Amino acid sequence: MLKIVRDLFRYNREFALGTILILVVFGFAVASFFSPYPPLDSYVVPPDVPPSWAYPFGTNSRGQDVFWQLTLAIRNSLLFGLSVALMSRILSLLIGLVAGYAGGVVDRVLMTINDTFVVIPLFPILVLFFFMMHDQMSWPLLAIAMASLGWPYDARLIRSVALSLRTREFTAMSVFSGMSARQILVEEHLPYVLPIVFSTTLNNMNWSIGLEVTLSVIGFTNIETPTIGTMIYWANQHTAMVAGVWWWIVFPVALVIMAFLGLYLLSVSMNEYIDPRSRLMRMDSKV
């Protein structure tokens, strides 16, 4: 595994760039644990100081160090993206694999539900969700809401692979070896869809972080939790751009773009590497 990563790093430029970007972003998130100030406190530093040696990213109008606040914000955003991605992966795997393997009525019912979710307009639903919950709104709750909306595209993708796996002879062989449906799904079919799961995890993180930023910027989330989105929200509330406090907006936006780009590049390069066909080609030494 380590060797694969090393080879990828050396020979795949997208992977190398993506890894570097993600490592930088990750470094920021880790740095949050070493923050010298309690993250939610305000007026711990002089307000509106431009970037300097003492405050590398400046300070904001609420008397917070932008650098240290950013580290916590990116940590929360990444964590948010990761939990949405993981939860929605579990849903899409379960539904996709079962629909593909079972076929027939089960497939039709599951795919009808799936397609219903595909056509639901996400944004209004999430805004509605915010107005319903309002005071109880927290990011775990938002993550669950988004995970339950973010699975259908990938479930369909997984189902299409599972559907073709069902007709392969080795599936019949597994059945006649006495394996149970669960065993066949988990041990025989899952390895074929894992690459898809892997690359869609990264895409799904991008999607959920982006949506969270959008919702936060206009204040439709719990604005007390610092994320990239809420940072920009507070900057807007304090008319940072007009007041000339550009560093309050520019640094979070730059960091989130790095995260997007890094995740995207990793997903693209891994997709190429983990694609079962090229994987088999590498395994197969025959003509």
Added chain:
Amino acid sequence: MTEDLLNLDHVTRSYSSGGLFARTSFRAVDDVSFGLDASRPEIFAIIGESGSGKTTLARMILNMVSASAGTIRFRGKALATIRGRRARLDFMRQVQPIFQNPYEAFNPLKRVDRYLYATAHHLARVSSDRMDSACDQALRQVGLSLAEIRGRFPHELSGGQLQRTAIARALISRPALLVADEPVSMVDASLRMSIVYLFKTLRDEFGMSIVYITHDLATAYYISDRIIIMQKGRVVEAGNARTVLDAPQHPYSKLLKSAVLSADSAGAEETTGPGQGREVMSR
């Protein structure tokens, strides 16, 4: 007739195709009946070209496809009544398939031995300490050994080795019936006959009945006891393999036989020369 091992009674399978309005129904298998005797193991060949319904028939015998009409019974029990995991495992213990493409029959991402162990565990109910010896014994029956197979991926084995491993796997639960769908058509010529032989051995030494599905009249002649010839889902001729293939009666059977290319006509070339037509069947 004594107890039936397998009995097909006017079995039909139809598929419908086409759109919502112009639906047409097509019979892949049309009114097929035959039986295998439990006390007399035999190799029963089903011969046909593509589209003759022979593969659908095989899948029906394996209970992978249900019959639209008629009943298939295995040891007197109708396949349609097999429900639940326990009953299905019990059926699979006695009836095992061998597939056409050995490279496809094993998951390319998984080690080959897992299917042997799974069969030993689920079907043969072998205790875990006797697992290796059970698999090794089955592999030795097909001329391999566990040491050659253990831990290997499909791409590390040849087509012949894989097909023999597939047969060994089917043998672990000591089934009474093997259903082999074109088992040698994807296997290289130099390995083909050894697998065809193996079927003979299984019949003679282990008392297994084999449904051998093929388009190849020559290997069918070589090993089968009885044959049926299928065309477009229907059985056009049935009977003793030698009798039918030596002197086919039905026009389609005659056509099939006359189309078999014989290697002996290479000798005929010498006398006729390339300018003239050549004799295709010398017998």
Added chain:
Amino acid sequence: MTGANGSKKVMLAVEHLRAYYVMRYFGTQREVRAVDDISLEVGRNEIYGLAGESSSGKTTFVKTIAAAIRPPLTVVGGSIRYSFLDRDIYRLDRAALSSIRWRHLSYIPQGSMNVLNPVRRVRESFNDFALPHMGLPKQQFSNAVIAHLERLQLKPSVLDAYPHELSGGMRQRVAIALATVCRPDFIIADEPTTALDVVVQKSVLELIREAQREIGSSMIFVTHDMAVHANISDRLGIMYAGRLVEEAPTAEVFRNPKHPYTQHLIASLPRIGDNSPRTALTGAPPSMADPPSGCRFHPRCPLAMDICRELAPEMIAADPHHRVACHAVNPVVRPGGEQMFAKNLGQRSGLVQ
């Protein structure tokens, strides 16, 4: 037809052809020697059959002589000379290649869908491929196509059909008509009947024979099926693990095979009406990424000697028209009784004179 290339003109001469798959995956290089030092000649008006099992390199050989060489396949050495070309075909650029395709060199594939465009009528496939090479006005071309189809006993109405409306056998007949309509000098047929049912296969073989006679072209006919070779090929080359092991007129190969591998292939053919036991070879064809040393057949060979493990046998003419690459067939016995082999193997190898 035996000994066709004795006095007659050689249409294709392949010499010491080596074509490898060179693969690089993230820094590790791997080489598969799919075609390793093959020499053969095809004479005018001859059907040269090439037999071999899966991964014997016959498909790679066909790709190479058809100049359908795409990475990772690489021609490492040797030459491929057609009579209508003044240099090796794999050195031609794209434009030069397309100018000889169909007119001089055409191709009958295993699946006719590879040449017939599935969303266009058959007529348009003919127009696409053959019209630019015939140099005829459209009306005349159309007449020529119809005349050609009639010669091959195909109804001109197939021209107005889409490929999916035709049966597999009919599609393959159309593909043959397409490959022969420009009356090419050389035809490459790659397993053209393998996907067909037996009844259709026989008539398609007859059609190929007729078409080849009618236009008087030469052909390389590749299939793993020895029975098909018996019924179509004039001369037969047997490939094993990337090398040619035996070559002779077809009847000679079947009646008097010399190489142990060929002998086994012939002996294991099942025949209707014959129930005598067949011998089976042990082992399996080798991996081409890591072939055995010396003669590649030696791990499975009943006659294997020490020399077979060390030295790859050359193709040597045992008879004027019968070449074999086997140390057991071509030994030189020294007066001391010790089996030795010609020192100057290089001089004795080469093509049938």
